Amino acid sequence: MQARVYVTLKRGVLDPQGKAVALSLSSMGFEEVEDVRLGKFIEVKLADGSSPEKAKERLTEMCQRLLANTVIEDYRIEIVGA
Amino acid sequence: MQARVYVTLKRGVLDPQGKAVALSLSSMGFEEVEDVRLGKFIEVKLADGSSPEKAKERLTEMCQRLLANTVIEDYRIEIVGA
Amino acid sequence: MSTEITPEIVATHGLKPDEYERIQAAMKREPNLLELGIFSVMWSEHCSYKSSRKHLRGFPTSGPRVLQGPGENAGVVDIGDGLAVAFKMESHNHPSYIEPYQGAATGVGGILRDVFTMGARPIASLNSLRFGDPSHPKTAWLLEGVTAGIAGYGNAIGVPTVGGEIAFDASYNGNCLVNAFTLGVLPADKIFRGNASGVGNPVIYVGAKTGRDGIHGATMASAEFDESSEEKRPTVQVGDPFVEKLLLEACLELMQTDAIVGIQDMGAAGLTSSSVEMAGRAGNGLDMHLDRVPMREEGMTPYEIMLSESQERMLIVAKVGREKDVVAIFEKWDLDVAVVGSVSDTGTLRLFWHGQLAAELPIDPLTEGAPVYDRPRQRPADLDALQAFDPATLPAPADLGSTLLQLVARPTIASKEWVYRQYDHMVRLGTVVRPGGDAAVVRVEGKKGVALSADCPSRMVYLDPYMGGMLTVAEASRNVSVVGGEPIGLTDCLNFGNPEKPEIMWQFAEAVRGIADACRALDVPVVSGNVSLYNETDGKGIFPTPTCAVVGLVPDIERTSTTWWKEAGHEIALLGT
Amino acid sequence: MRFGIVVFPGANCDHDAYHVAKHVLGQDARFVWHKDRDLSGLDCVVLPGGFSYGDYLRCGAIARFSPVMEEVVSFAAKGGKVIGICNGFQIALEAGLLPGAMLRNRSLKFVCKDVHLRVENGNTPFTKGIAEGTVLRMPIAHAEGNYFLPDDELARLEGEGRVAFRYVDAAGQVTDAANPNGSRNNIAGILNAKGNVLGMMPHPERLAESVLGGEDGLRIFEALLGS
Numbered sequence: 001m002q003a004r005v006y007v008t009l010k011r012g013v014l015d016p017q018g019k020a021v022a023l024s025l026s027s028m029g030f031e032e033v034e035d036v037r038l039g040k041f042i043e044v045k046l047a048d049g050s051s052p053e054k055a056k057e058r059l060t061e062m063c064q065r066l067l068a069n070t071v072i073e074d075y076r077i078e079i080v081g082a
Numbered sequence: 083m084q085a086r087v088y089v090t091l092k093r094g095v096l097d098p099q100g101k102a103v104a105l106s107l108s109s110m111g112f113e114e115v116e117d118v119r120l121g122k123f124i125e126v127k128l129a130d131g132s133s134p135e136k137a138k139e140r141l142t143e144m145c146q147r148l149l150a151n152t153v154i155e156d157y158r159i160e161i162v163g164a
Numbered sequence: 165m166s167t168e169i170t171p172e173i174v175a176t177h178g179l180k181p182d183e184y185e186r187i188q189a190a191m192k193r194e195p196n197l198l199e200l201g202i203f204s205v206m207w208s209e210h211c212s213y214k215s216s217r218k219h220l221r222g223f224p225t226s227g228p229r230v231l232q233g234p235g236e237n238a239g240v241v242d243i244g245d246g247l248a249v250a251f252k253m254e255s256h257n258h259p260s261y262i263e264p265y266q267g268a269a270t271g272v273g274g275i276l277r278d279v280f281t282m283g284a285r286p287i288a289s290l291n292s293l294r295f296g297d298p299s300h301p302k303t304a305w306l307l308e309g310v311t312a313g314i315a316g317y318g319n320a321i322g323v324p325t326v327g328g329e330i331a332f333d334a335s336y337n338g339n340c341l342v343n344a345f346t347l348g349v350l351p352a353d354k355i356f357r358g359n360a361s362g363v364g365n366p367v368i369y370v371g372a373k374t375g376r377d378g379i380h381g382a383t384m385a386s387a388e389f390d391e392s393s394e395e396k397r398p399t400v401q402v403g404d405p406f407v408e409k410l411l412l413e414a415c416l417e418l419m420q421t422d423a424i425v426g427i428q429d430m431g432a433a434g435l436t437s438s439s440v441e442m443a444g445r446a447g448n449g450l451d452m453h454l455d456r457v458p459m460r461e462e463g464m465t466p467y468e469i470m471l472s473e474s475q476e477r478m479l480i481v482a483k484v485g486r487e488k489d490v491v492a493i494f495e496k497w498d499l500d501v502a503v504v505g506s507v508s509d510t511g512t513l514r515l516f517w518h519g520q521l522a523a524e525l526p527i528d529p530l531t532e533g534a535p536v537y538d539r540p541r542q543r544p545a546d547l548d549a550l551q552a553f554d555p556a557t558l559p560a561p562a563d564l565g566s567t568l569l570q571l572v573a574r575p576t577i578a579s580k581e582w583v584y585r586q587y588d589h590m591v592r593l594g595t596v597v598r599p600g601g602d603a604a605v606v607r608v609e610g611k612k613g614v615a616l617s618a619d620c621p622s623r624m625v626y627l628d629p630y631m632g633g634m635l636t637v638a639e640a641s642r643n644v645s646v647v648g649g650e651p652i653g654l655t656d657c658l659n660f661g662n663p664e665k666p667e668i669m670w671q672f673a674e675a676v677r678g679i680a681d682a683c684r685a686l687d688v689p690v691v692s693g694n695v696s697l698y699n700e701t702d703g704k705g706i707f708p709t710p711t712c713a714v715v716g717l718v719p720d721i722e723r724t725s726t727t728w729w730k731e732a733g734h735e736i737a738l739l740g741t
Numbered sequence: 742m743r744f745g746i747v748v749f750p751g752a753n754c755d756h757d758a759y760h761v762a763k764h765v766l767g768q769d770a771r772f773v774w775h776k777d778r779d780l781s782g783l784d785c786v787v788l789p790g791g792f793s794y795g796d797y798l799r800c801g802a803i804a805r806f807s808p809v810m811e812e813v814v815s816f817a818a819k820g821g822k823v824i825g826i827c828n829g830f831q832i833a834l835e836a837g838l839l840p841g842a843m844l845r846n847r848s849l850k851f852v853c854k855d856v857h858l859r860v861e862n863g864n865t866p867f868t869k870g871i872a873e874g875t876v877l878r879m880p881i882a883h884a885e886g887n888y889f890l891p892d893d894e895l896a897r898l899e900g901e902g903r904v905a906f907r908y909v910d911a912a913g914q915v916t917d918a919a920n921p922n923g924s925r926n927n928i929a930g931i932l933n934a935k936g937n938v939l940g941m942m943p944h945p946e947r948l949a950e951s952v953l954g955g956e957d958g959l960r961i962f963e964a965l966l967g968s
């Protein structure tokens with residue numbers, strides 16, 4: 001089983017990286033770029049044998065404890081290939 | 083219009099961060115974790131007025147030139163909310 | 165702005181009922197919410213030093229070398245040949261406990277700004293850290309986050325982190341300490357101050373845009389923690405060392421011109437403290453148009469703009485007609501810049517929002533007129549028992565060798581290489597004596613250098629605050645002198661518990677008295693410092709930790725000494741008692 | 742010799758490179774602003790260390806789009822000498838001046854310390870007069886110096902003698918323990934095919950004065966002067 005976790009900065013939290021990337025894209029000629037936010041994309045490979053529900057529960061715990069910094073970040077979990 | 087870009091390390095390129103995360107997860111009691119790969123999740127807000135096809139083309143160019151380093155990284159583009 | 169000010173609103177602003185009465189008296193009317201917010205920030209412990217001010221007056225703050233004592237963004241000491249050094253230490257304890265990486269990072273960013281606003285180029289940083297028991301579940305997470313945050317910010321901006329200290333003790337379990345020090349060099353005759361002089365001069369905002377970061381952080385830092393504060397998590401400030409590096413270069417470039425009369429960084433309490441303090445020092449007033457402030461988010465209110473703690477921002481007062489020089493330099497460095505107001509002779513701070521007057525406050529009550537408390541003090545009842553303990557009554561260790569090994573393995577005593585390896589301690593080509601010894605030595609110019617050390621034997625301060633205060637100064641001065649530096653100035657960061665408790669207030673007053681007496685004895689003036697109170701969780705205070713950083717002048721950097729044994733056969737001597 | 746030191750926003754070793762070129766070596770040196778394009782009269786362009794654009798997204802990724810980089814690429818194509826140090830090496834990789842890419846250090850931490858380098862090719866403008874096999878002490882200070890190149894290209898790089906320096910122990914042996922970041926084949930510095938572009942993670946400018954602890958780094962600059 002495979003899980004995908006998307007970790008993004010909370011709304012309102014400064015994203016220095018995104019800002020720098022947006023600026024650089026528009027100075028490279030991509031004027032249509034209005035905003036860029038940088039987050040993490042985490043692929044987790046899990047041992048088979050558990051249900052998608054159970055897996056999601058465990059992933060939530062992993063996010064809370066390690067994968068995301070919940071003071072400034074939100075996360076979203078997707079279970080694939082169950 | 084909004085685009086999402088997923089940048090991941092190519093298979094075969096060692097992922098020191100992913101390895102470290104996998105190790106700490108299993109030492110925290112998440113023994114079901116077999117492997118972790120860390121990538122980037124980039125949200126790009128685009129000015130309206132272009133087609134999703136055109137947007138995808140532009141995004142591909144952004145990835146090739148800046149968002150991904152194709153020596154070590156792959157990327158995938160999703161256009162949403164057209 | 166028509167919110168009615170209820171006792172609850174007053175309380176959530178950290179103001180006591182009698183303080184609110186004083187505000188009404190000073191205003192001669194009810195304040196509105198924006199005005200209340202500004203008072204709450206200016207009268208917070210963090211900005212007003214209301215519990216500590218009385219005691220700090222006992223420090224010796226002058227001397228032949230002192231060019232600027234306490235009261236400015238940083239202290240400045242003459243080092244001869246037309247050069248001076250500016251330095252200060254600041255705490256970022258509460259933010260670091262909530263989000264260790266960003267808390268520590270923005271602490272470094274803040275102290276750097278304090279130094280380069282004086283016109284000094286930062287050349288070295290130190291930090292003094294305290295964490296809980298190594299086995300406490302949060303300790304490792306805090307330690308990793310704090311050191312990574314210091315590294316992340318300091319390395320990126322390119323100022324070497326050359327030393328510091330770290331200690332672990334259970335008293336810091338719920339309240340880590342992160343104190344950051346920076347020193348910079350400047351021409352002795354070109355010191356910039358946070359002064360809004362010259363009626364009619366433009367007030368200019370530069371740096372990063374304002375967001376809703378850490379609103380109420382300054383009042384939070386002055387309130388004791390309880391279980392729920394981890395829930396209440398305010399919007400944490402995120403640092404951007406890249407923007408700060410641009411801000412540093414742009415400010416120093418601007419200071420080469422004669423376009424500005426005053427400059428101050430927006431630290432905790434952001435636009436509020438910078439504007440009020442600059443006006444206060446000059447005895448002037450300020451008019452500001454808040455809608456002209458560069459904003460990062462939509463729908464921000466004047467209240468949020470005034471209380472935001474967004475990082476990497478500065479307020480500048482320029483000479484009339486020189487606005488374009490300021491704008492040109494900041495645009496060159498891709499930074500935001502906006503003329504937001506002007507200096508007035510009204511003695512009041514007037515804030516406008518799209519042309520409407522949104523707040524009008526007299527400056528004096530906000531600064532000089534802030535409350536000063538002589539809080540009750542009492543010697544802790546258990547101190548006699550603690551002091552009566554005679555270590556000689558302990559049985560001698562059976563195996564001295566293994567006891568020694570156990571001792572050197574204690575995290576507080578063990579090598580800190582794990583930490584300083586993560587800090588770029590060599591950038592700028594100045595680090596003559598690297599971390600790992602008693603004090604670092606950094607080249608200033610030619611053969612001239614400075615020796616730097618930050619110390620605090622906090623257990624000693626706990627057992628005897630007066631003696632502990634003296635020992636703190638003695639230790640830092642000794643560390644500086646053994647590498648070849650003559651102590652010429654000191655900055656402090658006084659970390660204590662809740663000053664409303666008489667025992668804590670007594671510890672504070674005694675420690676300050678000890679520091680002051682030792683400084684007098686060693687002829688080392690206190691030129692800057694910072695007070696961090698309410699370092700308590702659930703009623704349990706930390707060890708009193710009045711950290712001191714001493715700066716020593718090294719006349720010849722080729723004549724310094726280091727701690728390690730050099731060669732077999734050399735003789736070993738033991739000095740002192 | 743005339744050195745030009747590029748100033749990228751966020752670079753922080755630009756003054757260090759300038760100091761060594763100008764004050765330690767007594768050579769002509771000038772800064773080149775990243776938005777300028779004038780490299781005329783320069784013999785050697787230095788891409789200095791630091792955190793250009795905060796190292797955001799990837800180290801060097803944004804800086805390589807600075808206007809000056811187009812000129813640096815053509816300067817190198819015409820045989821001009823270019824040395825990229827630390828972040829400058831990363832920028833050179835992103836710009837395609839040199840092959841490969843940098844990954845995070847395997848420790849995942851920033852590491853600042855002295856390491857030992859072995860000179861692998863003594864026949865370059867940057868190592869002339871230093872015998873192959875010479876061991877030099879030099880500081881590193883980076884979080885992403887874990888050099889990566891796919892197998893086939895790595896074999897070619899090695900075969901063409903384009904590895905300039907390798908991390909070794911004090912005795913000059915290539916060991917895993919002496920590898921501070923996980924770089925493939927302990928690679929610390931590489932050359933382009935023509936040999937006029939050098940990228941290296943260690944900072945030669947940081948050990949160029951005895952009062953700072955050593956002068957091994959100076960040898961690279963001295964080799965340049967003699968070339």
Ligand SMILES: Nc1ncnc2c1ncn2[C@@H]1O[C@H](COP(=O)(O)OP(=O)(O)O)[C@@H](O)[C@H]1O
Nearest residue numbers: 291326327328329330577580584599600601602
């Ligand atoms: N937080 C820190 N940051 C940088 N260097 C540190 C830090 N903590 C300790 N060091 C360095 O490690 C060395 C030993 O520290 P410490 O054991 O606290 O010294 P001492 O016991 O002599 O006061 C010193 O050189 C000090 O500067």
